[in-house]
Amino acid sequence: MTDTTAIPLYVNGPVQNGVFSLASAPGKAVGIRLAAALNALTGQAPVAHLWNTVTLAGDQRHRTAHRQDFPGLPRAEREARQIAAKYTPGPLPQSGVLTDADPAVAVLARTVLEDLLAHGTVRLEEDTVHLCARCGHMTGTGACRACGAAQALPARRRLLTHLLADAPGLPLEPEDFHAFRARPPAQLLHAARDVPDRLLLCRTRAHGIRLGWLGLDDAFVLDPRTGLHLACLAAAHHRGAARPVMALTDGPAAHIAAYGAPVRRFRGTQLRYLLHGRIPYDPPLLDQSFGIHRLAPELREPFTHWYLPLCAARERAGISPARLPALVKFWRRAHLRRPDHPDPSIRAEVASAAARGDFRWVTDISALPHVLPTRPPHRGRAPRR
Ligand SMILES: [Zn+2]
Known part of the structure; x- marks a missing residue:
């Protein structure tokens, strides 16, 4: 029997609830998409998307917007509307969203801080x-x-x-990272x-x-840097997961890590970071690559929403725009080699690798065709059995 508490639960790292949509700024969705792909590959249900609302920019927007629209609209409601707008024209994720100011996070913060104060x-x-x-x-x-x-x-x-x-220990150590043989x-x-x-x-x-x-x-x-770690822990506690892993890039990791140090380990739960690179979501370049390799329209969204985030986990320095055509070509090849009956042992190997942060299979033509998703992965469906 699988011990689900031993499987890492992947959660997205910091994304500020600014004024943008995921359709117009897909680069901000990489952590969310990567977490969704890895949780599905490791047989876990989708997890809530985390959003940071404790920001000076948010304070400023609320003050000025308050005078213009919806007078009396509470701040939390304004943040919730702005989060919903991120997903337009689609709905909110079925797994829900969780902000760093959510009552569940506040309750956990109190418990954690009481412990930390008691321990000095x-x-x-x-x-x-x-x-x-x-x-x-x-x-x-x-x-x-x-x-x-x-x-x-x-x-x-x-x-x-x-x-x-x-x-x-130190505010950030190699052990705080979740990845196979990868040194931060x-x-x-x-x-x-x-x-x-x-x-x-x-x-x-x-x-x-x-x-x-x-x-x-x-x-x-x-x-807020401590708060977003607690939001990640709250999402993990909600699922009974003891090993939350936050997917983020180098810059935010360096910015928040010290403020997460007091709370990353709490009563048997250990939060680690998974570093991923940036993705060149450049529509003309993507369209050009899709055209060159005659990629079927229904394979384009899974490429941008599922495959590129996984490639970004493999290529932590970032995917260069020059790599895109080759990745599209490989993606198409993987679909051409997709078996009618995926090999359960290969699927299990990939799930195990995905759980320990080993992403070599992402560019392995003998493995990838067996784990391709069948539905738009942003809807959080598990891959085909
Ligand atoms: Zn001032």
């Missing part, structure tokens, strides 16, 4: 911070990032902090470790997970 991994400290004289945003040096005002005033505030010295790039490890000795885990935002129960000012929420 995070602390509550009174300290002097600088708050924008105009809008109250906690600023560093320089102009306010929220409103642009130049003047900041010192103020004493209760803060949630994490001292690197209190954590057992040295510059990524270096960038993620290049953080202050004391991390502030609270930020001034109009939307997010409030920390009033810890005695923090109402203006503070949990740092």
